[in-house]
Amino acid sequence: MSSFESLIEYCKDDWNRYIQHxxxxxxxxxxxxxxxxxxxxxxxxxxxxxxxxxxxxxxxxSHDILEIRQALASMKAIVEVELDLHVQYCKEWGISKQELDNLPEAEANIAYTRYMLDAGQQGDLLDLHIALAPCLIGYGVLARWIEQQSWYQAHNNPYQSWIDMYTGDEFHAAMQAEIEWINQRLAGIDSQRFQKLAEIFSKATQLEADFWQMGLNKSY
Structure with a gap:
């Protein structure tokens, strides 16, 4: 029976490169x-x-009112809450709202986000969720992975608030809900369908790793 873990297993090397970048x-x-x-x-x-x-x-x-409500709630959370919180967080790091509004979009950003949208446009709701999963789930996985490492430095770490955000109970509850949603829809699918979804997941995971590399290189 296919599951989210099956997707990770399909592209384990890419997943590890992303999580352990x-x-x-x-x-x-x-x-x-x-x-x-x-x-x-x-x-x-x-x-x-x-x-x-x-x-x-x-x-x-979405195919029913429950799915519509769930997707709408996620969209509203980003538009009405997360973007404002991100602007405030950026301000703490010396980045103004004006600067954010006039940013050029990096190639790695374009490649990843347009891939997600294209996967959803060409496929169905499950295809879209699979393309979003490395972000929706991966951030929680990698934050917990950081905490488990012997080299992890929590004391006086300037990035501790970022780590706390993705190890927190609220994010992990949302992450587990997404894993359960995916697992329910992967259960019983045929091998051909799983192969297509696994390829989407693998590509999105690679693009997430590229996003980290973009940060290191400070590239556009």
């Missing part, structure tokens, strides 16, 4: 260059805008 390790050690983190934060603001569009697409792709 050098950006993630430097962040966990507290040694990540401030300018790299700022670059990531700025691009993540643009990512969230596209992420809200993906949830808007999820509303359209």
């Amino acid at each position: 050098d950006f993630v390790q430097q962040l966990g050690k507290g040694i990540l260059d401030k300018s790299c983190f700022q670059h990531y934060l700025k691009q993540d603001y643009l990512f969230l805008i596209q992420f809200s569009r993906a949830w808007g697409l999820a509303v359209y792709k």
Whole structure:
């Protein structure tokens, strides 16, 4: 029976490169260059805008009122809460709202977000969720992975509030709900359908790793 773990197993090397990326390790050690983190934060603001569009697409792709409500709630959470929180967090790192509003979009950001949207447009609601899963679930996995490492430095780590966000109970409750949603829909699917979904998941995971690399390189 297919499950979210089956997707990870399908692209285990890519998944580990994403979860254990050098950006993630430097962040966990507290040694990540401030300018790299700022670059990531700025691009993540643009990512969230596209992420809200993906949830808007999820509303359209939904088949019943429960799915519509769930997708709408996710979209509203980003548009009405998360974006404002992100702007405030960026301000703490010396990034103004004006700067965020005038940012060029990095190639890695374009590649990842447009891939997510394209996967959802060409496929169904499950295809879209699978494309979103490395972000929706992966951040929680990698934050917990950081905490388990012997090199993890919590004391005086300038990025501790970021780690706390993704190890917190609220994020993990949402993460587990997403895993359960995916598992319910993967149960009993045929091998051909799983193969297609696994390819989407693998590509999205690779693009997530590229997003970290973009942060390290401070590239556009």
